[in-house]
Amino acid sequence: MVGTNLPPGTAPIKPEFLVSVQPRDVPDDDAAEGTTSHVNGRPDAAPGAGGAEEGAKKLSGAQRKKLAKEERKKHRGANKGRRFQKVRDEVELCFRIASGKDCEFGDECRFTHDVAAYLAAKPRDIHFPSPEDLSDKPPFVRLPDVEMAEDAEAPQTSLDFTTTCPIFQHTGECRHGLKCRFLGSHVQKKEDGQLELVVDEEKKARLAAAETELNFLDADTLKKIRTKKYPHPIADAYLKEIQQASNEQGGGNTVEASETPASSAPETPAGTQPIESVPAASDDAVDRSQDDTPDVPLRFVEKKRLHWAGKTYLAPLTTVGNLPFRRLCVDYGCDITCGEMGLAMSFLQGSKEEWSLVRRHPSEGIFGMQIAGSKPQLLVPAAEIIGRECAGNLDFVDVNCGCPIDLVYKTGSGSALLDAAGRLGKILVGMNKALGDIPVTVKLRTGVKDGKNTAHKLMPRLSSEWGASAITLHGRTRQQRYTKLADWDYIKHCVEAVRAREADESLPPVPIFGGGDCFSAEDYWYKMENYGVDGVMIGRGALIKPWIFTEIKERREWDISSRERLELIRKYAEYGLNHFGSDTAGVNTTRRYLCEALSFQYRYIPIGLLETMPPRINDRAPAFRGRDELETLLASPDSRDWVKISEMFLGPAPETWSFTPKHKSNAYGSEEGQG
Structure with a gap:
């Protein structure tokens, strides 16, 4: 009898492969998603990050503002918290x-x-x-x-x-x-x-x-951005418009110059008139050769249409969704890829690390980048620079309205925008103007708090009023944990709300993708056929088994062999060396990201070991042995084994090298010197 001796929620592994019926500890994907700091294990533990109860009751508004600014500076850029030392040659040659x-x-x-x-x-x-x-x-x-x-x-x-x-x-x-x-x-x-x-x-x-990778910015361009000498006339004109509209409504407040790193344009005060009532600027097409002429680019109806129905889409994944991993997914059939989330503030500060997130490999057929920010004064100038520097090599720009981590949310970015519709509207309209014919898309969650879904009210406005060219809805609130399943019935409700608005206003339909818990070809096609979506964005499923895109395209569950999985790892190492470099520093950076990938891939349970199909992403795996020694090794939760696998392709790990995965329960080596 299937699963007789296994606790509920345990993967139904055949008895002959079981080592123990007790399920392993569940990897904490919530903690992994929120990982930004080695310090105290949690990003919200830092003073001023807004996590403690010290905030509103003990500090004045000015004090909280100052602490928030210091915290942003401290954590500048994406993914800087888990710091890994660079391993260099003993003797460094010029x-x-x-x-x-x-x-x-x-x-x-x-x-x-x-x-x-x-x-x-x-x-x-x-x-x-x-x-x-x-x-x-x-x-x-x-x-x-x-x-x-x-x-x-x-x-x-x-x-x-x-x-x-x-x-x-x-x-x-x-x-x-x-x-x-x-x-x-x-x-x-x-x-x-x-x-x-x-x-x-x-x-x-x-x-x-x-x-040759695309979207490289040279040192001179980065310096112009960093020193605020890079012109963004479209953004300046737009920000002036919304400030004037705010003044006419009695707002009149402006942001401090120090808070607007790329422009002296003021911030629009909260609670002002929605963006649709702001007078539109000229609809003349922008002449990109005239840096100092604030013409306004194409209208939304002239934007490139996104024909994404039926295409597979790899979610933007912080840290693990790097260029080598995206190349790997493309090899296995992924159609649409998106770079890791970048912060608008860091783009405007000319951060070399942040600008590296827009790099694209020529094999990526449809490629976009994702940006997060809290207000038009950051996102619109950043979008204008991105649009100019990446013209021709960027298919869309995605606005992050779903990131749940405290460090992002408490600055008003990510999922905080779900509760700031007026500000989000200003952001989207401004970015559409600044990006020319590059489409703007939006990724969001169902809401901020459990039991208070709001996406069905917001989504119809994204395309009809503010010009979003595609929408992706992750079927969870910010507060919801991964242990709860994504709400696909609510995703369907939101799709219907958007389609009804489009029908009422005779608007062309925009692609809508759902996301959450997709882990098999059977599940993918069931969602496609029953929930009204144009596609399914895949995140954790691709991290655990990058070949899921092959399964989807071929409508089958692939009982991939251990040798085929080892070849996948070899290919990842090869792509990593091409991207990060083949010198000592590049080899060990590749090793770090390969171990990051293995920290997800070990969770794959070979389907030949399962008694029932299809596999489910939230099932807990008991200890099991594979059909051969390699399959057993690839299922090891011990990070020492992940490093051992990396050494097959990248040589012995240096004695000083250490690794802390996004799931920090099993780190490798010493953390000394990592900060």
Whole structure:
């Protein structure tokens, strides 16, 4: 009898694979979603973050404001809380010299120019395995027997000429040169015994464009943004309009200049007239070549229409939804990808880390970026800069109205906008003006508090009044925990409310995606056929099994083998090295994000082990063994095993390296020195 000895809510694993009938501890996805700080384990524990009861009763408004500003500065940028130290070479070689170029700083350069000393101290090359080197039997990855040079005076004794550099393999040139940890793949000895970097000019000309990431901002542009010298005339004109409208209604208040980092435009006071009553500016198309002319771009009806019905959509995922992971999901059939949430404030401060979130790989067919902010004075100028710098390489900009974490919510961003319809309307209208023909989409939750769903009132206004080109609704409130299932009946109710408004006003329908708990092809297609949505946004399901997109496209549940899963991990490591770099720092950054991915993927229960189908995302897994040793290893909740898996592709982890996953229950290594 199925599940006879298993507690309710436990995954129905066949008895022959059970090690224990007691379910494992449930990973806390709420804590993982809210993870922003190593300090005290919770972001809302910090003074001034608004989490303690110290706030309103003990501090004046000015004091709370000052603390909030300090807290924002402290946590500037996305995902900065869990800090990971950068692992560097023992001897740091100048990157210009490493690339075979001259260094303009000469003897004053703070890095060494002594190539021989660098190579003598450099760790041995890492062997990157091919798919043919993988096996489901120990040691799972076959490494070659490499004969190292025995000449003690030769600096290149660490070279492995049998390895493969993923960057060189895909582009014909490795940008890290001598610093590459796979150096033997693209170097040769000259007659004098010195090393010479190899460049495959034919491959470089043929493949480099297909592998070159898009939406890079150069240092000069970032400096202009950071020093407030980057013009955004459309935003300035729009902000002036809403301020004038506010003054006419008796508001008249302005924000302090220090709170408006990219413009002196004032903040619209709370409670002023909704955006639809604000006089519209000129509808003339913007001339992007005239930086100082505040023309207004295309009307909403002239925006690019989004034809997304039936397409698969990977949710924007903070930390784990990075470019290598998105590439992986695209390989398995994902149609629409969205970058990690970025903060408008940090974009306007010229944060290099924040601007890296808009990078796109050429394989991403439909790509957008997600932005969070609390007011038009932040979001509209940021949108204008993004629209100019990413023109042609950005398919949509998504406004985050669903982020539940305290650090975002208590600044008025994320899900706080659900209770600020007037301000949200001003934001969307302004962003539509500033972005030209790039569509604006919105991701939101059902409401802020449990039992008080409000999305059905807000969603019809998003497209009909404020120009949202697509809407995604996560079927949970901000307050609701992941242990409660998403409310798909309410999602259907919201879809019907939007469609009724569109029918009444003869408006073209916008795509509406639902989200929450989708974990199988059967579940996906059931939701598509019964809840009126145009698609289902997938988040945790893709983190646990990135091949879910293949299952959806082929309408089947894939009993993927352990070797196929190991090949997926190899591919992730390859994409990580291409993105983060193949030098020591890049290798260990890749290791960190690979372990982040494994901290979700271990939760996958092979469907060949289940007594009933389909699998459910919230079922707790008892301890089980796989059908082979590799499948058992891939199911380990021990982060030491995740690091062991990373070492199959990225070499031994440095002694100083440590890892704290988003689910912090099983960290690896020491936290010393991480801040």
